[in-house]
Amino acid sequence: MNPKTFFQSVRRRLGIDLQTEKYAYDVDEQFGYMSKAKIPDRWIPTTCGYCSVGCGLFIGVKKGKAVSVRGNQNHPVNEGRLCPKGLCEHDAINAPNRAKYPLLKINKRFQRVGWDWAIREMVGRFQTIQNKYGPESLGIIGTGQLVTEEFYTLGKLAQLGFKTKNYDGNTTLCMASAASGYKRSFGSDGPPGSYEDLEKADLVFLIGANIADNHPILCYRLEKNKRRVLIVVDPRVTKTAMMADIHLPIKPRSDIALLNGMMHILIKEEKINRGYIEKHTNGFEKLREDLESWTPDRVSDITGLTPERIRQIALLYGSANAPFIAWTMGVNHSAQGAETVNAICNLALITGNVGRVGASPFSITGQCNAMGTREAGFTSGLPGYRKFENPEHRKELAALWGIQEEIIPTSRGMAYPDIIEGVLTGKIKALWIIATNPLVSFPNQAYLLDCLERLEFLVVQDGYHPIPTSRVADLVLPAGVWGEKEGTYTNSERMVSKVNKAVEPPGEAKSDFDIFLMIAKELGVSESIYPHWKGPRDAFEEWKKVTHGRLCDYSGITYELLEKHGGIQWPFKEGSTRSPKESVRLYTDGKFETEDGRAKLWPIDWKAPSEVPDKDYPFWLNTGRTVEHWHTRTKTGAIPLLNRLSPEAWVEMNPRDAQNLKFQHGDYVRVESRRGVVERVILRVTETIAPGQIFIPFHYAEANANNLTVSDCDPISREPNYKQAAVRVERSIAVPLLERPKRH
């Protein structure tokens, strides 16, 4: 201890030093009285980098460091409100576990290397492997966390630079079912509704969406609506269920039965919109026939709701002026996810509730820019909601990019779970993972780890290191995170918002955009795919051209307009006379993106989940989230206050089950499935979960719920079935891990 710190510590111990300066207050011009230490030199307007609600906020920058965050009162989405993660988002930038230098694993140990070396090594290894096993032996897994400009850039790099089709985003673990469902029903991805509908609907129907925990600011929008009935469908009594006028505690994964049952009743009662069906849809007769068998009694058997209640719900939906259906992971995270989305769209279509004010089937997205990757990503479709299979689309793009049409793939490559499986089958030899952490978030972790270990070369590009996935990497590329780069995000309601750079990335970390450009240069494709590109703005300008005339039309949007209005919903065509502030919906005229312009009605059959509880594994496992944490806690895990509020995983169990197993509230238990085990997790005995079911949040690497989940994926969307698995629960005999989250 040097004399100065010693002196300081003595002064503090004696009580002379009260840290007065640190705890002083002063007036900030914009936000009034606040902690003086957090009053910045300037406020940088930007958009939150956690979830897809897309809240506007300001980052306070003081002496080159992000010191505070405040909500943007004028942002159309959140009007100044932020959730607890957003309120301390600057701490995610300043986290101690930031990746600062490129690290190359040499003799099983990470060595710091320069960027030149790192990029040369990466491209060299990838090329060697591609030369040996074919270009498709390189897999790339992206994210929903980058800015749209970066997604667009990465998509071109993967498909046109590295020439591998096997590129997908972790959005497949999240939103793929919504995207696939929309494509099947409406001919294109793109949620038709707006948040404004939450305020204008007279009936809000939430299916598998715990917005109070996962999208808290949507609760703010919903609460503005005083003339609505809120129905929440969820097997758990969630925080959101507590907000509801009617909570429907259905059995796990029985939502298709409920939706079919509702349609059955509405058709029987003639509470449907015949005119709309005739004018704007195909396949009604087949659907009607199929729904014959979905009598309330049958639905009651599957869902556990009374026939009476099912009837009431159906008639409420059918009688509402503007019923709004919104869903999240309860629907998407299912082996029947896309079909569930189709069932939802069916219900909305036959009642004519699509694209009207207050009425739409609306998928609430997960990550801040999952929408951006869906639009620009070049993963499950061509940029601008184009299709690989459509020669017209390929031709348009080839012309726009000035390349030969043949270079553009004619079909989609492997989806995320298939890329992982591809490692096992030997098709994938090298993998590049960007801004996602599968070693927490992927289902069936033992299987994933086995796959990752078989790779010849694994590159992890992330803002944080060490994280579970970066530990097993061969090369770690340190990336800038939110607050350190510029671009745009698109939120759930298709609102494009500006993301700005407030501070420099730490150490030698670079923005993902810069990293992609460096790689393209090394690959020798820089000028062909990124002609004269210098910054994200160049990518945005090209992206605008790509979207021109498409459903997701950005062509009227400029960075300057975004800065001015906080956010603008697409479609916003060049020369549009619409006020950027105005909410816009899709399919308001009943014209869909299908070939004949009609939406498609799909008869949907309900299938039981592949694994159901039995004698050996008697509990349903349900997984989900909590408001304090973001995904795999690479960001929030290092924020002391959020960690104090929610320091470790827990398992919820009904008191009746706990009594049978002789467990007490607060005991540590062990949860086991056929695939893996969580050795030690604290028990929360609560009536908010049904007997026979348990719930574990998936955020925590130390007690990873994904050790237990099944490998089942939706055959259409390829989205994994996270929400149902069979497990058993025993008393834990494991000692606490050394690496337990610190209690601050």
Place this chain on the structure above:
Amino acid sequence: MPEESLIFEMMDKYNLPLKNRVGKEGYYAPRGNKITGTVLGVVEPIESLIPTEPLADGEQYRFHFDMSRCVGCQCCVVACNEQNNNPATVNWRRVGEIEGGIYPNAKKFHMSMACNHCLDPACLTGCPTDAYLKDPKTGVVRHKAEECIGCRYCTWNCAYGVPQFNKERGIVTKCDMCYSRLADGMAPACVAACPEKAIRIETVNVAEWLKDHSAADAPHMPDSSITISTTRITLPESMPEDTMRLNRHRVEPEEPHTSLIVMTVLTQLAAGGLMTLWLGSLLAHVVGFLKPLEEFQVFGASGILAVTGLALSASVFHLGRPLYAYKALRMWRRSWLSREILFFSLFSFAGAAYAALLLAETFLHLEFPEVILVSIGGIAAFSGMAGIFASAKIYLVPARPAWNTIRTPLRFFLTGFILGPLFSLVVYGLHLVFMGKNLTRESLGPVLCWLAISAVAGFSQLLVLFARLFQVNEGKNPELYDSALLMTRRFRVHFLLRIGLLTLNSFILPFFYLSSFLTRDAVSGIGTAVFAGISFLIALSSEFLGRYLFFVTVVPKNIPGGFFTESGGKH
């Protein structure tokens, strides 16, 4: 919507109640009255989150918390810490969770609480340095950092766990309702951050609230009448009867306060010791067998003085700001903590004078009138007793039910009379060794008295300890129940050891020592000193242990916590 919606009528027809609707007062979900079908055309809720009119005479600001609206998103907690730059361990606003009912009709509620800006703030009343101020204009209970010495007494006094010690600063800090923001017409950080508008600032008429403050009560909240909390709580319409705290498994020990263990036990030792000595010397005039005390008095008093010095210096280390310990005397008119310090200061001064006189008599062969000696000794002895009483009063706070009983003063005095006589015995034994004397049957009088007093006190202490385990009723007094549970489960070893040591010292050791006089006429000075030493050390450790348990097993009243959060920090 332009056209009126049918579905509200349908909800009525199906007998499905609507939730969180507008009530007469303009807020959502008023207590207990079900409103169905009347949703349309009722009063709009008050949109402003803070009062728009200035305070009228006799009014103050208060929080309104609407439990039916809170979704437990923790925004208020984070916004508060951001506003005030507090470390993660200090949370001026906290969110608790309670649950009740049976699946699927289970209900779960969240309770966001900060300072209640009470009409009778116990933090303020107890503060020895006048660091608290009930703002005359707004009624906000404010804390002045510069005045605080970090004694943490307010953290014991508050039934809601509001004042929290900030280690980094060495002082207590608390919510001030974002006083300065309010003055500028801006909403406090928590109010502005709440996405559900569940927290608001409103005005309250003080006189009316004093008459009826039942709207401040809620399940699992400490009774609002303890300090007349001003926070109005709107309860949800359908609150189950059988709600439980989500953090019910989390009964954590409180701080042991080592320096306070040392300080209280040693001051009690000194006070008890001096009282026995003084009484003994007084009685020696009339009772023959106490005669040997007269020449011993000086050693006893000096020894006790040394212990007092040690105790008082130990107490300073309890403070977050030791240098400002002197400030603690300031509020002697109001605070028992100031009074404790006052009495023990008097005790040490009078004790010092007493010892000085005795020393002068013994070594300088001066003569003082007996009456002076007796009265100075008496002043010391009684101020010592008053000191113990003041000490005990400090712990008699309604916010800490396990302390707030007659047992606390009893155990403090008993500690004094267990250790005081034994300490005298030690000094006596050393005195014998020093003089090269033996302890004969004839001079056994004082020793017998000391042992008797100590044994009786020890036995009583044992009874007091057991008494604590009775009258615990989980429903009626959850804190006492939890406290007893903490002692007999988590601290079982300590607890059993305490019982064992008390038994050893009260019955076994004196028996063995005294029984040696059955076979001989005298025990050597060394033998006596050794016995006294062992006996004293065992008793001292036993009392330290007892005091440790006293501090750690007190379960304070508090607002409910979340599943993972203790209800605030340890204090």
